[in-house]
Amino acid sequence: MTQLIHLDGNSLTLEEVIAVARHGAQCELDEAAKEAVIASRKIVDDIVREKRVVYGVTTGFGSLCNVSISPEDTVQLQENLIRTHASGFGDPLPEDAVRAIMLIRINSLLKGYSGIRLSTVEKLLELLNKGVTPYIPEKGSLGASGDLAPLSHMVLPMLGLGHAYYKGQLLSGQEALDQAGIEKIQLAAKEGLALINGTTVLTGIGALATYDGIQLLKLSDIAGALSMEVHNGITSPFEEDLHTIRPQSGQLATARNIRNLLEGSKNTTVATQQRVQDPYTLRCIPQIHGASKDSIAYVKTKVEIEINSVTDNPIITKEGHVISGGNFHGEPMAQPFDFLGIALSEIGNVSERRVERLVNSQLSKLPSFLVKHPGLNSGFMITQYACASLASENKILSHPASVDSIPSCENQEDFVSMGTTAARKAAEILKNSRRIVATEIMAACQALDLKPENHELGKGTKPAYDMIRSKVAFIEFDKDIEIFEELNKASAVVESEEFLATIEKAVDLSIQY
Secondary structure (H helix, E strand, O other): OOOEEEEOOOOOOHHHHHHHHHHOOEEEEOHHHHHHHHHHHHHHHHHHHOOOOOOOOOEOOHHHOOOEOOHHHHHHHHHHHHHHHOOOEEEEOOHHHHHHHHHHHHHHHOOOOOOOOHHHHHHHHHHHHHOOEEOOEEEOOOOOOOOHHHHHHHHHHHHOOOEEEEOOEEEEHHHHHHHHOOOOOOOOOOHHHHHHOOOHHHHHHHHHHHHHHHHHHHHHHHHHHHHHHHOOOEOHHHOHHHHHOOOOHHHHHHHHHHHHHHOOOOOOEOOOOOOOOOOHHHHOHHHHHHHHHHHHHHHHHHHHHHOOOOOOOOEEOOOOOEEOOOOOOOHHHHHHHHHHHHHHHHHHHHHHHHHHHHHOHHHHOOOHHHOOOEOOEOOOHHHHHHHHHHHHHHHHHOOOOOOOOOOEOOOOEOOOOOHHHHHHHHHHHHHHHHHHHHHHHHHHHHHHHHOOOOOOOOOOHHHHHHHHHHHOOOOOOOOOOOHHHHHHHHHHHHHOHHHHHHHHHHOOOOOOO
């Protein structure tokens, strides 16, 4: 049965964003929220009738805010706004990102501070529920004044303009509406501005990256635990007593996750049994992974505030006042999304170093590059190169976007956030780090099969190993093999919802203690 999400402007969760963006959950509007939208619209209608000077309603936009617009031109003003502001570049955003964007915009408008007609909100909801996905180029936003260019592309199909995807086909906006049985609309006063002025695009992209980042942090603990199995890792660095005296929540959670994953393992050791200490990439997993967990927990709180916020300008108060402010400015999310990118980059960095330990015969005491006949075959040699390439790319992408600003709009908008760039970078870092972690998991399984004494695995590492082996056999490099295909198979397993769900049935995994 399709999930139904109740939207009221105040209680949307990250998990509900995922349900709508990726799983086709339908949405309905709260009755009280509808009344708030209607009340706000009445104030805008009064402003137009009374010929009051209000930014974006009876004036031009940006540095043209001092240009008065006559009441008879207010409708044309809004359509002109959308046509001229739809100026994006680059490849289209993925469908799940666009659906997240549409959902978050609807939820923000339902708070009743934007002066939009209820019928216009319902039209955007109709597109979302019927699966019409606007074509939005990924580049072109400064993250202030909001995400003007990409959100204008979102609005175009509502007017029968632009392009949209419907049932897997890219169509003109009007064709998409016709096939979905949707009537186009004409915008009224302030509505174009209400639809495009806000942080919705950067928040939608960043929300998906945040959710996926949480899953990646759990996967990284699984990868680290499998590497511990290969190296006969010492378990004392994960004992609870060590971490309660430095009670960082992510560190405590990571140590507990590793203990849970390795419970029952016959491969792990105690100090001095084989060596006194393990290297940092094993011994310090709680401290390294835990720091990223704390970072992403912070980002999640910021995301869940933003998806339930008003980021429009100007806003219409419940008392009928019009306030021109700066809630469209993306800085409150630009910095967290830069932080998210750094946290996810570190996960890829440390995982790549563990891949190196697995393929390095001097460190693993296994055949070089995890192949039975090194020299004749190169095994995982270049796989590690590829991981190093991704890790290095992440380091470049981790340079914060939010420290940059280029003044725009004749210097009226003289300090911008670059928050959409921060969110897009975080999403790219996520992809790279996820591929590195998947490679570590695959390489660890290969290494376990090469160990002369492969003992019983832990309570959580065993199902991880079994799921990989259900799709990807031990690689006999002497046979005709394309490692690229095997890596893709392993990554598909690791990135599937089933992989993490199966392991979490066996053991508890969390990102906070």
